[in-house]
Amino acid sequence: MNQQELIEHAKEAMKRAYTPYSNFQVGAALLDADGHVHYGCNIENAAYGPTNCAERTAMFRAIADGHKAGSFKAIAVMGDTEGPISPCGVCRQVLVELCAPDMPVYLGSLKGDFVKTTVSALLPGAFTTKDLHSNGG
Ligand SMILES: O=c1ccn([C@H]2C[C@H](O)[C@@H](CO)O2)c(=O)[nH]1
Numbered sequence: 001m002n003q004q005e006l007i008e009h010a011k012e013a014m015k016r017a018y019t020p021y022s023n024f025q026v027g028a029a030l031l032d033a034d035g036h037v038h039y040g041c042n043i044e045n046a047a048y049g050p051t052n053c054a055e056r057t058a059m060f061r062a063i064a065d066g067h068k069a070g071s072f073k074a075i076a077v078m079g080d081t082e083g084p085i086s087p088c089g090v091c092r093q094v095l096v097e098l099c100a101p102d103m104p105v106y107l108g109s110l111k112g113d114f115v116k117t118t119v120s121a122l123l124p125g126a127f128t129t130k131d132l133h134s135n136g137g
């Protein structure tokens, strides 16, 4: 599975978005250690707050299906943006929790923009489990 293929999966996942409020569709494709792809889309809610982003949907699905935190190989995210899509702060925090720091993150747009980054580069100085335990917590 190369990065272009994973991006194509993210584009396919976009079509599953439930977005009656923003009409802004986002797709994510998370590659697991067995080479299988887990799709995520954004799922909105009339109360707005319960909305789940595509990235978190993909990660939560894979974890619920039995995949272990830190075992994933890559994630691709796609949206209809000017420039590569930029994951929100909440998703960056969840990426740090569930994916390895050096895991590749591919960010695309329907216009063909593309950047490759990593989980740790997306959230410098993240609060992690290490911070909790450094104080005896
Ligand atoms: O990286 C992103 C950015 C935004 N959204 C969703 C949340 C909401 O449904 C809509 C507008 O913010 O896009 C994602 O799923 N992922």
Ligand SMILES: [Zn+2]
Residues within 6 Å of the ligand: 053, 054, 055, 056, 087, 088, 089, 090, 091, 092
């Ligand atoms: Zn998000």
